[in-house]
Amino acid sequence: MSAAFDLPQIEPESFERADAARNRERILRAARRLFGERGVSCVSMDEIAEAAGVGKGTLFRRFGSRASLAAAVLSERERAFQEGFIRGEPPLGPGAPPQERLIAFGEALLDTLELHSELLLAAESGAARFAHPAYRVHRLHVMLLLGEADARCDSEVLADTLLSGFSAELFVYLRRGRGLELERLKEGWRELVRRTVPSASAEPV
Amino acid sequence: MSAAFDLPQIEPESFERADAARNRERILRAARRLFGERGVSCVSMDEIAEAAGVGKGTLFRRFGSRASLAAAVLSERERAFQEGFIRGEPPLGPGAPPQERLIAFGEALLDTLELHSELLLAAESGAARFAHPAYRVHRLHVMLLLGEADARCDSEVLADTLLSGFSAELFVYLRRGRGLELERLKEGWRELVRRTVPSASAEPV
DNA sequence: CACCCAATCGGACCGTGGTCCGGTTAGTAG
DNA sequence: CTACTAACCGGACCACGGTCCGATTGGGTG
Numbered sequence: 001m002s003a004a005f006d007l008p009q010i011e012p013e014s015f016e017r018a019d020a021a022r023n024r025e026r027i028l029r030a031a032r033r034l035f036g037e038r039g040v041s042c043v044s045m046d047e048i049a050e051a052a053g054v055g056k057g058t059l060f061r062r063f064g065s066r067a068s069l070a071a072a073v074l075s076e077r078e079r080a081f082q083e084g085f086i087r088g089e090p091p092l093g094p095g096a097p098p099q100e101r102l103i104a105f106g107e108a109l110l111d112t113l114e115l116h117s118e119l120l121l122a123a124e125s126g127a128a129r130f131a132h133p134a135y136r137v138h139r140l141h142v143m144l145l146l147g148e149a150d151a152r153c154d155s156e157v158l159a160d161t162l163l164s165g166f167s168a169e170l171f172v173y174l175r176r177g178r179g180l181e182l183e184r185l186k187e188g189w190r191e192l193v194r195r196t197v198p199s200a201s202a203e204p205v
Numbered sequence: 206m207s208a209a210f211d212l213p214q215i216e217p218e219s220f221e222r223a224d225a226a227r228n229r230e231r232i233l234r235a236a237r238r239l240f241g242e243r244g245v246s247c248v249s250m251d252e253i254a255e256a257a258g259v260g261k262g263t264l265f266r267r268f269g270s271r272a273s274l275a276a277a278v279l280s281e282r283e284r285a286f287q288e289g290f291i292r293g294e295p296p297l298g299p300g301a302p303p304q305e306r307l308i309a310f311g312e313a314l315l316d317t318l319e320l321h322s323e324l325l326l327a328a329e330s331g332a333a334r335f336a337h338p339a340y341r342v343h344r345l346h347v348m349l350l351l352g353e354a355d356a357r358c359d360s361e362v363l364a365d366t367l368l369s370g371f372s373a374e375l376f377v378y379l380r381r382g383r384g385l386e387l388e389r390l391k392e393g394w395r396e397l398v399r400r401t402v403p404s405a406s407a408e409p410v
Numbered sequence: 411c412a413c414c415c416a417a418t419c420g421g422a423c424c425g426t427g428g429t430c431c432g433g434t435t436a437g438t439a440g
Numbered sequence: 441c442t443a444c445t446a447a448c449c450g451g452a453c454c455a456c457g458g459t460c461c462g463a464t465t466g467g468g469t470g
Binding site for chain 2: 127129130153154156157158160161164165167169170172173174177180184185187188189191192195196
């Protein structure tokens with residue numbers, strides 16, 4: 001069922017020269033440090049390159065764009081998160097009814113946003129969000145749960161629509177701009193899922 | 206009920222010198238023309254300024270940012286749209302049950318996106334979307350309809366969540382990136398509203 | 411060890427969105 | 441008509457993300 005799940009993670013490409021690997025590590029370390037010290041939005045790519053002791057060309061060759069670098073910094077956490085909802089314990093992982101898993105999934109996304117909204121904001125800039133492999137994994141996961149719960153819906157469209165509520169931009173607006181509590185957002189998500197997705201105990205057609 | 210609706214539209218600020226007004230018009234005309242001729246994303250602010258016969262400083266003083274200029278170009282259409290759902294005919298305007306109005310509202314948003322996705326993409330860049338007065342009007346409208354249909358929900362959070370499905374970025378991704386038909390998106394929206402918002406004929410608590 | 415070439419490096423370079431400030435002008439008061 | 445000032449004008453200027461290409465070097469081969 002949920003096989004074929006060897007994730008398109010962002011990895012060191014096939015074979016990498018020793019100096020290239022060393023530079024990737026240096027860059028990631030420098031980025032993590034500067035982002036942590038001064039806030040993601042206050043660090044330029046030039047500064048990261050300099051702090052890493054590396055040319056700007058190298059930085060962009062390795063990571064392609066600012067958004068992509070931010071995503072790379074987050075990739076460890078993302079991998080753990082994916083592990084959690086693919087092979088972890090219920091209700092996030094397999095075993096619980098799909099409605100509950102969906103609720104847990106959204107709550108976990110909100111927790112991630114709460115911790116890393118700045119980085120996610122950078123990572124999603126432009127249309128980068130939808131291009132990123134992680135988004136496809138999330139979408140597939142939600143689609144499967146939706147299909148499991150209710151075969152009648154257009155799970156493809158519904159999955160993207162539901163996920164759009166977890167954009168970093170919206171989160172920052174609601175949380176910082178409007179000052180809403182995290183718990184309130186979670187309750188909103190629970191309520192939305194309860195209304196949208198039939199629970200296991202509901203009518204079986 | 207839905208009084209206090211004198212919209213915070215983007216207007217010529219209070220009093221404007223004659224040359225300032227002339228320049229605003231020139232800029233808008235030039236922007237509309239260039240956007241139409243070459244595509245929004247292929248026109249720089251420098252080019253607009255030059256085509257309008259105006260300095261760059263003037264352009265930015267008038268419109269503040271690229272996003273804001275794009276929004277101004279769309280403001281006429283937006284005003285007509287607002288007219289439609291505030292004072293127009295049912296089912297978009299007042300008179301129809303809230304569930305139907307909500308469906309019509311979303312379909313109209315999707316039509317606007319279909320026609321102007323490029324401009325909207327530019328207008329929403331950054332967090333500009335939530336800052337724009339038009340967004341607040343849309344949110345208020347959805348909140349009122351939600352409250353009318355079902356007092357028990359957290360209409361504030363739900364309104365923002367539902368509206369997030371109409372971001373230009375998501376639309377472009379679904380429509381161009383994934384090639385989904387417009388009608389399919391509309392059907393997805395209808396289905397979502399049907400599930401989320403109780404119809405008039407449903408249980409009145 | 412010497413050779414070689416593909417991969418990598420780094421910093422000069424570009425176009426962009428956005429800011430700044432000295433000079434200019436519209437509109438008013440006398 | 442003149443004088444005055446607040447608002448406006450324009451283009452030089454800045455920092456940033458991203459590209460390019462000549463110089464360099466890793467590391468396999470004979």
